Amino acid sequence: MSLKLTRGDLMRSQNLIGGKWVDAAGAARFPVTNPATGETIVEVANSTAADARAAADAAAKAFKDWRDRLPRERAEILRRWHALIVATSEDLAKLMSMEQGKPMAESRGEVAYGASYVAWFADEATRIYGDLIPQQQRGKRMSAIKEPVGIVAAITPWNFPLAMIARKIAPALAAGCTVVAKPAEDTPLTALALAALAQEAGVPDGVLNMLSASREYGIEAVADWLSDERIRKITFTGSTAVGKHLARESAGTLKKLSLELGGNAPFIVFDDADLDAAVTGVMAAKFRNGGQTCVCPNRIYVQAGVYGRFADLLSKRVAALKVAPATDPDAQIGPMINARAIDKIALHVDDAVSHGASVLVGGKRLTELGANYYAPTVLAGAKDGMLVCSEETFGPVAPLFRFEDEAEAIRFANDTPFGLAAYFYTRDIRRIERVGRQLEAGVIGVNEGAVASEAAPFGGVKESGYGREGSKYGLDDYLSIKYLCQGGLD
Ligand code: NAD
Numbered sequence: 001m002s003l004k005l006t007r008g009d010l011m012r013s014q015n016l017i018g019g020k021w022v023d024a025a026g027a028a029r030f031p032v033t034n035p036a037t038g039e040t041i042v043e044v045a046n047s048t049a050a051d052a053r054a055a056a057d058a059a060a061k062a063f064k065d066w067r068d069r070l071p072r073e074r075a076e077i078l079r080r081w082h083a084l085i086v087a088t089s090e091d092l093a094k095l096m097s098m099e100q101g102k103p104m105a106e107s108r109g110e111v112a113y114g115a116s117y118v119a120w121f122a123d124e125a126t127r128i129y130g131d132l133i134p135q136q137q138r139g140k141r142m143s144a145i146k147e148p149v150g151i152v153a154a155i156t157p158w159n160f161p162l163a164m165i166a167r168k169i170a171p172a173l174a175a176g177c178t179v180v181a182k183p184a185e186d187t188p189l190t191a192l193a194l195a196a197l198a199q200e201a202g203v204p205d206g207v208l209n210m211l212s213a214s215r216e217y218g219i220e221a222v223a224d225w226l227s228d229e230r231i232r233k234i235t236f237t238g239s240t241a242v243g244k245h246l247a248r249e250s251a252g253t254l255k256k257l258s259l260e261l262g263g264n265a266p267f268i269v270f271d272d273a274d275l276d277a278a279v280t281g282v283m284a285a286k287f288r289n290g291g292q293t294c295v296c297p298n299r300i301y302v303q304a305g306v307y308g309r310f311a312d313l314l315s316k317r318v319a320a321l322k323v324a325p326a327t328d329p330d331a332q333i334g335p336m337i338n339a340r341a342i343d344k345i346a347l348h349v350d351d352a353v354s355h356g357a358s359v360l361v362g363g364k365r366l367t368e369l370g371a372n373y374y375a376p377t378v379l380a381g382a383k384d385g386m387l388v389c390s391e392e393t394f395g396p397v398a399p400l401f402r403f404e405d406e407a408e409a410i411r412f413a414n415d416t417p418f419g420l421a422a423y424f425y426t427r428d429i430r431r432i433e434r435v436g437r438q439l440e441a442g443v444i445g446v447n448e449g450a451v452a453s454e455a456a457p458f459g460g461v462k463e464s465g466y467g468r469e470g471s472k473y474g475l476d477d478y479l480s481i482k483y484l485c486q487g488g489l490d
Pocket of ligand 1: 155156157158160184218219222260261293294392
């Protein structure tokens with residue numbers, strides 16, 4: 001299968017600032033590589049603080065006009081953007097597979113998923129209600145209205161190059177905010193293509209500004225936004241360490257923050273679960289995107305009575321997964337994003353084995369396919385104290401932990417500073433109620449491995465961050481409430 005684009009103009013290598021496609025101020029560039037082959041796809045602008053400042057200037061200039069547009073006008077532009085994303089979905093999927101490595105079937109799924117947020121927030125744009133507060137004193141009328149927070153800086157990771165940025169930009173624009181955005185250094189191409197489509201859809205100059213940067217330059221560019229008092233909000237998806245850094249460094253100008261951070265999701269299989277359904281749930285939740293998903297089950301807890309049977313069933317399904325580059329239409333697992341990722345996965349598996357875990361399937365690099373491939377892996381005998389227990393592996397590794405009873409499962413599951421997603425499988429309705437309430441996570445899959453939806457609130461608790469994306473709650477993070485008290489009415 002060829003990944004050649006039908007619309008070559010969607011391959012952008014410059015920044016979008018103030019409606020113009022421009023080189024970085026210093027004219028520097030950096031390569032975007034294909035993780036399947038290590039080859040350079042294209043060199044893109046390597047932006048610095050000067051570019052970040054220019055983007056913020058453009059967003060500041062565009063803000064008043066965009067804020068004052070009728071919600072319906074903003075909604076129409078978002079709808080056109082959605083239509084263009086859908087119309088070019090095959091090209092967007094190819095770009096994504098090229099720079100991120102995920103199989104084409106997954107890239108197509110992500111385009112549809114990301115687009116669904118744009119459609120959702122186009123509708124939500126027209127439903128930003130305020131309140132008329134019941135009268136408290138004669139002659140006074142009190143009301144609360146919602147206003148856009150101002151300029152939003154969006155910073156995104158590489159694992160979902162389209163969905164992560166779409167679900168930030170769409171609510172920001174719907175709310176009447178203007179945006180400066182920096183996608184991850186590994187995957188700027190899909191985001192730049194999205195920006196090109198937004199421009200084509202009629203997003204006015206300066207309302208959406210996007211710049212690419214290498215890791216090192218990007219830190220400097222984002223630092224400029226963090227100290228810029230005109231930027232009122234940071235919306236970030238990525239690691240907890242970087243999220244904390246952004247919270248600290250933006251404190252000087254007290255910005256509003258949405259932080260969608262790392263997870264360490266438990267997946268609990270009780271003795272009374274439908275085991276086939278639970279295995280299907282693990283396959284969907286764990287092996288999607290090669291396990292490079294923040295809501296991936298990282299620790300799979302299986303009750304003693306079904307541990308052996310579950311391990312067998314899962315091992316058979318995992319052994320049948322096809323690992324291949326995105327150019328293979330049958331690929332189910334692609335390359336990992338880069339050398340750092342593959343080294344971390346190998347370290348986690350080696351650490352588990354050296355502490356007594358056994359490899360049921362996989363457990364090795366697939367160097368015959370390329371430098372960034374790792375075999376889908378099932379580990380039995382995983383235990384507390386192993387790296388697979390305490391850190392996000394972010395790869396196709398399913399470590400199985402054994403537990404005895406419900407209280408122990410909940411204690412193990414919650415024994416982490418993170419709280420993004422959690423899953424459990426059981427056929428007992430009272431247990432569903434008990435366990436659902438006790439798990440410390442923002443997103444819970446109950447007999448379900450595929451939980452994401454534009455209509456549902458997505459976000460974490462504890463060190464997985466705060467704020468919610470999607471759903472009717474997703475606009476709140478981009479709005480502030482203004483209270484008006486009108487007197488002299490009697
Ligand atoms: P990362 O935190 O390393 O990078 C994310 C973004 O932050 C990138 O654009 C990067 O260039 C930028 N960045 C890095 N250091 C920075 C700094 N000092 N200042 C400013 N910007 C900086 O994360 P990653 O490796 O790209 O992504 C994987 C992580 O993202 C995982 O922990 C995963 O769980 C998390 N994630 C969370 C969600 C969620 O919704 N909660 C979704 C996807 C991924």
